[in-house]
Amino acid sequence: MASWNVEFLQPQDASAIKPNRALVILNQPFSEGLFHRLWNSSKWHCCADGGANRLFDTLTPSQRPLFLPDFIKGDLDSIRNDVKEFYISRGVPVVEDPDQDSTDLMKCVSAIRDKEVREQAEYDIILLGGLSGRLDQTVHTLSYLHKLRKTRKHVFAVTDDNVGWVLDTGEHTIHIDHSVLGPTCGLLPVGIASTVLSTTGLRWNLTDHESSFDGLVSTSNHFLPNEPSVWIKTSNAIWWTAELRACT
Template sequence: MHRSLFADPSSHPEGRKLAVIVLNNLGSDGNGSKHFIKHAWSTASLRVCADGGANGLYDILEGEDRDAYLPDVIKGDLDSLRPDVARYYEDRGVNIIQAADQDHNDFEKCVREILHRAGSTAAATTLVAVGAHGGRFDQEMAAFHLLHKYTAHFEHFVLLGNGNLSFLLLPGRTHRICPHPPREGPTCGLLPLGQPAARVTSRGLRWDLRAQPLAFGAFVSSSNALEAREVSVTTDAPLVWTIEVSEPGDEGEA
């Protein structure tokens, strides 16, 4: 079951772990990512900033207790990390790792770092990449590339940012998705990003699919909408689920 990131933590199964990656596009996201970080930071078992993501984390917490939101690691080629931000986190014992490898972008370096640290618990870990939507189009497509490459390694792998939440539905099972209104929806979509899907069936959407082929250049399910509290989807190929996310109405809401 895909439980909402914004639901009451008591609704999640015991033993569930949370890991967070903060990406370099955090500053374009208004208050949405800030609210998620403040909601989830203390419960996350691993918190990693991808290079300049540390700048964004530092900046959005201006005037607040930054020491309460220290990452465990800052990792990347460090071409974006500002000197003042590096000094701040170094002085507080944050591990800053320079990885010059140019065959993997900074986001992927952080995913691999979390896999290494999580070890056998990765399969029970929900990985959330904050700041993954918006910004440069090639970087956003690279984020979806990582969804395809690493989703099978985690319990869930979620892209969050700029009013959007996305994850990959793998074939061979029925996916139960439980959005959390009013934070999620109603607008949503099912997108065959990566390869066509020959048979997609859904329940709980305004325009449900019945063994529907989905392919770019033929037919995609965009601008769909929630009609039920739970949505089920079966697919014969990897399929992106995406849903709009609203900012919370007040500081107390997750």
């Protein structure tokens, strides 16, 4: 039974000791409120190429020196010169990786793997972005996290509207923080032919029900207000998504 929670979406004390979480900032828009929650809940921070532009533009000039990423990596075709010069001048490593067979996101995950080897540790990964904007980039996020489930325990994608992750074959308990999630959620059979789903804790539960793009897709389901968790059993890997309440 795998257990999941989204405690990283709760307001955090910036000075608190952080668990092993790595935040990857992608080149997509995000609110300052969401940014602060994810930054403060993460121990290590990196930008995927143009994600550095997003970080720079979200912050005021006085804030920027207070939120320096540990790393910027990509093919560097998107980062602006003024942004690159700012971070280099403050000692942030800006690493060019010209490999065209990997995306900027994949390059950052590779850097996290190298860090884990050095530290003999394992990090949960939170992507800021990845589920909005260009459809091809969204599909890449869906595909890449689908693959990562084979080698990593916890990888989350977060936008101002949604949080999502892949549930692998088996049973899962998702602890629902109603202050940050809901009311809607969904189970999406992306990257698979079909799966058989059973659930409890939702308004419209499923019992051994096949789900596929040619059949049923459980979208716009709802959490039950007094239920602290959702149980899901799936015969194949499936995407779980939940609506995210506005972060102030």
